[in-house]
Structures are given as C-alpha cells and as structure tokens.
Amino acid sequence: MTLLAATALTEAGNAMTINRRSDERISINLPARWDGLSGKHEARIEDLSMGGCFVNTQGRVDVGEIVGVEIKLPSGEWLKLRGEVASFIAGTGFGVLFTFLTEDEAQAIGELIK
Numbered sequence: 001m002t003l004l005a006a007t008a009l010t011e012a013g014n015a016m017t018i019n020r021r022s023d024e025r026i027s028i029n030l031p032a033r034w035d036g037l038s039g040k041h042e043a044r045i046e047d048l049s050m051g052g053c054f055v056n057t058q059g060r061v062d063v064g065e066i067v068g069v070e071i072k073l074p075s076g077e078w079l080k081l082r083g084e085v086a087s088f089i090a091g092t093g094f095g096v097l098f099t100f101l102t103e104d105e106a107q108a109i110g111e112l113i114k
Contacts, residue, residue: 023049026113030074034059036067036085043093045071050101050109052083056093061085069096079108 025047032043034055041059048071055069065085070078083096101109 023051024113025049028112031072032070034067034069036061036065043069045069046093048109048113050098050106050113052086052095052097054093054095058091060090061088061094063088067096073108073112079105081105 026049028045028048030045030048032045032055034041034043034057036059038060041057043055043057043059046054046056053069053071061067063085066082067085069081069083071081073079081096081098082100083098085094086097087095098105098109
C-alpha cells in the first residue's frame with residue numbers, strides 16, 4: 001500500500017468516526033455495569049449522548065457485539081440499556097451505539113444530558 005493510499009484510508013476512517021457522532025455528547029462520570037459475551041463487569045460511563053456512550057472498563061468485547069449496559073442514575077435507580085459495540089480499546093473500554101432505545105429510555109437519557 002502506498003503512503004497516499006494509507007493516508008486516504010486514515011482520512012476516510014476519521015471522517016466516518018466524526019460522522020457517526022452526530023448527537024451532542026456530554027462528559028459524565030456515572031457508575032455502570034455491563035453484560036456481554038465475556039460475562040458481567042463493573043464500569044463507569046465517561047460520555048453520553050442520545051446515540052451512545054463510552055464505557056470505561058477492563059472487560060473485553062468484540063466490535064459488533066450486543067451488550068446490556070446499566071447506568072446508575074443520580075437518583076440511585078439503574079437505567080437498563082442495550083446497544084451494539086462500535087469500538088474497543090483494550091484496557092480502556094468501548095463505545096456503544098444505542099440501537100434499541102425505547103421512548104422511556106430515550107427520555108431518561110435526555111434528562112441526563114440536558
């Protein structure tokens with residue numbers, strides 16, 4: 001692969017990442033837990049939008065995997081969500097796209113990010 005082709009792929013990949021994040025994100029720090037193919041894990045939610053979140057965890061996932069994520073709300077209640085893993089960084093965590101939001105779930109997320 002030529003340097004020009006590698007640069008074009010990198011630029012295309014960056015454009016895709018930017019385009020996928022069309023929802024406004026807020027920085028947040030909430031306790032969470034998640035469940036996937038590798039089992040149940042503790043985590044923290046670091047950023048949140050109507051379209052997804054970043055789950056800070058040591059657990060391992062595969063891109064494309066469907067996971068359950070529970071976020072502990074300031075009220076003490078747990079908000080249960082499901083989504084698809086969009087990205088994974090070993091030792092850091094993963095990004096989730098909320099692909100199965102109900103109206104109530106969307107409303108709860110909306111209250112957190114306003």
